Amino acid sequence: MKRILYDLAGEDENFRFSPYCWRIKLALAHKNLPYETVAWRFTDKDAIAFSGQGKVPVLVDGETVVADSQKIAEYLEVNYPNEASLFGDPPSRALTQFIRAWAEQVLHPAVARVVLPDIFFHRLHEKDKAYFRDTRERAWGMRIEDFAPKRAEAVAALEAALAPLRTTLGLQNFIAGAAPSYADHIVFGALQWARLTSVQPLFAADDLILDWMHAVLSAYGL
Amino acid sequence: MKRILYDLAGEDENFRFSPYCWRIKLALAHKNLPYETVAWRFTDKDAIAFSGQGKVPVLVDGETVVADSQKIAEYLEVNYPNEASLFGDPPSRALTQFIRAWAEQVLHPAVARVVLPDIFFHRLHEKDKAYFRDTRERAWGMRIEDFAPKRAEAVAALEAALAPLRTTLGLQNFIAGAAPSYADHIVFGALQWARLTSVQPLFAADDLILDWMHAVLSAYGL
Numbered sequence: 425m426k427r428i429l430y431d432l433a434g435e436d437e438n439f440r441f442s443p444y445c446w447r448i449k450l451a452l453a454h455k456n457l458p459y460e461t462v463a464w465r466f467t468d469k470d471a472i473a474f475s476g477q478g479k480v481p482v483l484v485d486g487e488t489v490v491a492d493s494q495k496i497a498e499y500l501e502v503n504y505p506n507e508a509s510l511f512g513d514p515p516s517r518a519l520t521q522f523i524r525a526w527a528e529q530v531l532h533p534a535v536a537r538v539v540l541p542d543i544f545f546h547r548l549h550e551k552d553k554a555y556f557r558d559t560r561e562r563a564w565g566m567r568i569e570d571f572a573p574k575r576a577e578a579v580a581a582l583e584a585a586l587a588p589l590r591t592t593l594g595l596q597n598f599i600a601g602a603a604p605s606y607a608d609h610i611v612f613g614a615l616q617w618a619r620l621t622s623v624q625p626l627f628a629a630d631d632l633i634l635d636w637m638h639a640v641l642s643a644y645g646l
Numbered sequence: 647m648k649r650i651l652y653d654l655a656g657e658d659e660n661f662r663f664s665p666y667c668w669r670i671k672l673a674l675a676h677k678n679l680p681y682e683t684v685a686w687r688f689t690d691k692d693a694i695a696f697s698g699q700g701k702v703p704v705l706v707d708g709e710t711v712v713a714d715s716q717k718i719a720e721y722l723e724v725n726y727p728n729e730a731s732l733f734g735d736p737p738s739r740a741l742t743q744f745i746r747a748w749a750e751q752v753l754h755p756a757v758a759r760v761v762l763p764d765i766f767f768h769r770l771h772e773k774d775k776a777y778f779r780d781t782r783e784r785a786w787g788m789r790i791e792d793f794a795p796k797r798a799e800a801v802a803a804l805e806a807a808l809a810p811l812r813t814t815l816g817l818q819n820f821i822a823g824a825a826p827s828y829a830d831h832i833v834f835g836a837l838q839w840a841r842l843t844s845v846q847p848l849f850a851a852d853d854l855i856l857d858w859m860h861a862v863l864s865a866y867g868l
Contacts, residue, residue: 512737518814518823519741525810526748588747592740601740 426460427452430472430482433463434547441547441620443532444493445481446613451497451606453644455507459483466552494524497606510606523599523607526588527614534585535618537578540564541571542623579626582618586633593636604640612640647708648682649674652694654702655685656769663769663842665754666715667703668835673719673828675866677729681705688774716746719828732828745821745829748810749836756807757840759800762786763793764845801848804840808855815858826862834862 429449432442440446440461452459464471464480475482475491482491483499490499501510511517540560548556561567571578589611592599599607615637618626627634651671654664662668662683674681686693686702697704697713704713705721712721723732733739762782770778783789793800811833814821821829837859840848849856 513735514824515734515738515822515827516741518818519738519745519821519829521817522745522810522814522821522829523741525813529809529813587751588744591747591751592744595743596740599741599744600737602736605737607741607744 425486426484427457427486428484429459429461430464430480430484431461432480433465433549434543435549437463439547439620441543441617442480443535443613443617446616447493447606447609448481448483448496450604450609450612450640450644451500451510453646454510454604454606454609455500455504457500457504457507465549466555497609510609512600512605516600516605520605520607520610524610527610530585531611531614534578534582535614536564537571538575538582538626539618539621541568541575543621544568546623547621582626590632593632597639598636598643604643608636608640612637648706649679649708650706651681651683652686652702652704652706653683655687655771656765657771659685661769661842663765663839664702665757665835665839668838669715669828669831670703670705670718672826672831672834672862672866673722673732675868676732676826676828676831677722677726679722679726679729687771688777732831734822734827738822738827742827742829742832746832749832752807753833753836756800756804757836758786759793760797760804760848761840761843763790763797765843766790768845769843804848812854815854819861820858820865826865830862834859 429445429452431440431445431449433440440463449461462471469478472478472480472482472491475489477491479491481493481496482489483496485499485503488499488503490496497510511520544553544556544560557568589599596602598604599611604612615633619634619637651667651674653662653667653671655662662685671683684693691700694700694702694704694713697711699713701713703715703718704711705718707721707725710721710725712718719732733742766775766778766782779790811821818824820826821833826834837855841856841859
């Protein structure tokens with residue numbers, strides 16, 4: 425059976441930077457499920473029209489098509505019950521919802537403020553630029569050119585937002601404790617997006633957060 | 647065996663407003679352990695000198711004395727293993743550390759900015775005022791009188807900080823899912839402190855957050 429993940433790419437088709445796609449790549453690794461990726465750009469709407477919507481990740485698992493990272497994670501958990509659980513027991517799964525809300529409502533906007541211009545000017549495929557400018561400028565109510573002058577302030581705000589993560593990783597190896605789970609995948613996705621797209625390094629080589637990111641990848645042999 | 651909790655009180659000795667003491671009152675209820683409280687004020691250092699430090703909560707459990715809310719929770723978990731677990735399995739316990747870090751590093755400062763003047767001018771015992779002013783003004787680098795003019799801004803920042811909690815409680819009854827656990831106790835403590843000390847109501851009567859707080863108390867018959 426073929427398993428295919430449509431995965432956001434930049435100008436370089438091997439540059440894969442979507443936080444939501446990273447969640448699913450780690451979730452598939454966690455469940456030890458082999459897959460291939462298809463490089464996809466924001467404007468390749470036709471290529472995923474079969475999924476009934478226009479965003480990635482889209483997983484094609486044999487005959488089944490699932491879009492939306494949370495739905496994909498839930499699909500994998502239900503359909504591959506003999507593999508390691510993504511969420512753990514019901515209380516862990518519930519606590520993971522808080523971490524997801526924090527990642528999406530606090531961490532993602534803080535990362536975006538830093539890297540939006542880097543994505544636009546340095547990472548995107550030319551054909552995606554008009555779409556990206558239009559959607560992001562509408563969402564943020566400001567021009568892409570107006571982010572860069574506030575970069576230092578945005579980096580400081582991102583660092584402040586990371587405080588609870590730093591405290592947690594000072595106490596234990598992973599957000600979920602001794603081994604990574606979907607809570608780690610969610611936060612890793614956000615910071616992988618940050619780390620890959622930022623033109624200036626966001627973390628020192630010996631930063632606790634990079635150590636944890638390497639450990640998450642290592643846990644899956646990546 | 648007698649079980650006594652030293653519990654921070656205001657001018658009214660029945661006004662109990664410490665977020666850390668609330669954690670432990672809920673943890674004791676969760677483990678179905680009866681206890682009595684002793685009203686304690688910030689300057690009653692001599693009354694708890696036997697604990698080797700100067701802050702509450704202090705739990706006296708028969709012959710054992712434990713100070714610091716996290717140490718008390720861990721003590722209860724280890725010493726009353728036949729009662730309901732506070733933390734759940736190891737992954738839940740690890741995820742709860744993130745929620746604790748978020749509560750202490752994001753939520754507590756956001757609450758403090760709103761309620762510090764209310765605590766000082768309306769809640770504290772007269773004998774605690776000099777101590778409170780001195781410690782808080784040093785910690786915040788500003789005079790207590792300078793908080794009130796920024797109240798509206800502080801209330802808005804608190805509301806923004808609550809976004810991940812609101813999202814989570816929109817998905818499930820408790821932070822830990824179907825029933826409260828120590829993750830709920832931690833966040834409840836912060837918001838009980840906020841709710842009790844604020845002179846102006848912080849939440850509308852039909853607010854999701856108040857519903858959840860009532861549900862936490864109800865779960866323990868409180």
